[in-house]
Amino acid sequence: MTAVSLDVSTQLAELEGGKRANQSDALFETLTAAIMSGRIGPGEKLNEPGLADAFGVSRAPVREALRRLQEKGLVTHVAHQGVRVISPSLEDFLSLLDVREALEGMASRLAATAMTEPELEELAIIVDQHGAELQRDPDGPYIQNDFDNDFHVRIARGCRNPVLTGLLCEQFYPRLKLCRSRHGRMKGRGLAAWKEHRRILAALTERDGDVAELLMRRHVRSARQALLTSTVSGVRNDEPRAR
Numbered sequence: 001m002t003a004v005s006l007d008v009s010t011q012l013a014e015l016e017g018g019k020r021a022n023q024s025d026a027l028f029e030t031l032t033a034a035i036m037s038g039r040i041g042p043g044e045k046l047n048e049p050g051l052a053d054a055f056g057v058s059r060a061p062v063r064e065a066l067r068r069l070q071e072k073g074l075v076t077h078v079a080h081q082g083v084r085v086i087s088p089s090l091e092d093f094l095s096l097l098d099v100r101e102a103l104e105g106m107a108s109r110l111a112a113t114a115m116t117e118p119e120l121e122e123l124a125i126i127v128d129q130h131g132a133e134l135q136r137d138p139d140g141p142y143i144q145n146d147f148d149n150d151f152h153v154r155i156a157r158g159c160r161n162p163v164l165t166g167l168l169c170e171q172f173y174p175r176l177k178l179c180r181s182r183h184g185r186m187k188g189r190g191l192a193a194w195k196e197h198r199r200i201l202a203a204l205t206e207r208d209g210d211v212a213e214l215l216m217r218r219h220v221r222s223a224r225q226a227l228l229t230s231t232v233s234g235v236r237n238d239e240p241r242a243r
Contacts, residue, residue, distance in 0.1 A: 023055075023057050023061035024061040024064040024065050027051075027057070027061055027062060027064075028064075028065040028068045031069060032069065032072070032074065035069070035085055036074075036174060036178070040085055041085065042086065042087035042088070042178065043084055043085060044084060045081070045082055045084050046075060046082070046083045047083075048062050048063060048066065071171075072171060072174055072175075073174065074086060074178065086178065088178055090227075093179035093227065094224065094227070094228075096172070096175060096176055097223065097224040097227070099172070101216075101220040101224075102217075103164065103167060103168055103172065104155070104156070105213040105216045105217040106213065107155055107156050107159040107161070107165075107168065108155055108203075108209070108213050108215070109210070110159035110160065110209070111155045111212070112203065112207050112208060112209035114158060114159055115158035115159075115204060116158075119154070119158050120201075120204060123151070123154050123158075123201060126151060127194070127197055127198060127201055130142065130144070130151070131194055131198070134191050139190075139191075142191075142194055143190075151197050152168075153168075153169060155216075156168040156169055192222065193219070193222075193223065196222065197219070200212060200216055200219060
């Protein structure tokens with residue numbers, strides 16, 4: 001059992017200390033957090049018996065947690081190798097961005113009429129906060145580590161379509177984050193992305209679904225082009241990529 005797995009085991013013990021009754025839920029959430037943070041890296045094997053021993057539980061809750069991770073698209077079962085964290089290729093990333101353009105464009109169109117005034121006001125505050133951070137470092141990345149205050153998550157939730165929200169928040173964004181952490185990042189993309197967010201926010205505030213969808217699609221295409229440019233030119237940095 002690796003040091004990473006033992007570290008995860010400590011977190012699980014804390015969760016089981018009265019905070020969560022369901023072992024499978026605790027395992028799933030702990031392993032998800034470890035994968036998303038990179039403490040369990042792409043391609044790393046998740047051994048069912050080993051996890052059960054490290055966490056002090058039976059294999060049943062481990063098996064259930066691994067099944068849910070596979071449904072979420074964070075792990076895959078490889079024949080004769082067991083379960084491993086996905087190791088997305090550049091082509092996987094580009095394919096996700098193609099789908100992202102359509103899904104987030106639709107979410108923006110719906111959110112333009114579905115989001116409440118308080119939700120739009122909160123979104124404006126978030127965008128202003130992000131802008132203030134970027135003004136201090138115009139060439140820096142646009143970091144959105146707080147999932148609940150992520151610009152795109154707010155719009156996905158605000159579209160009021162539970163199917164679309166579930167696809168984006170529960171399945172799509174976790175896989176996208178893994179791809180982003182693994183592949184090219186382009187210096188200076190953060191400020192451009194923030195300006196694009198401002199324009200999308202303006203369209204949402206004006207309740208113009210057509211323009212909101214158009215701007216969101218352009219925004220995602222710009223991110224895709226930045227990825228391709230960074231890959232071809234080799235101009236990268238080591239910070240999280242802009243959303």
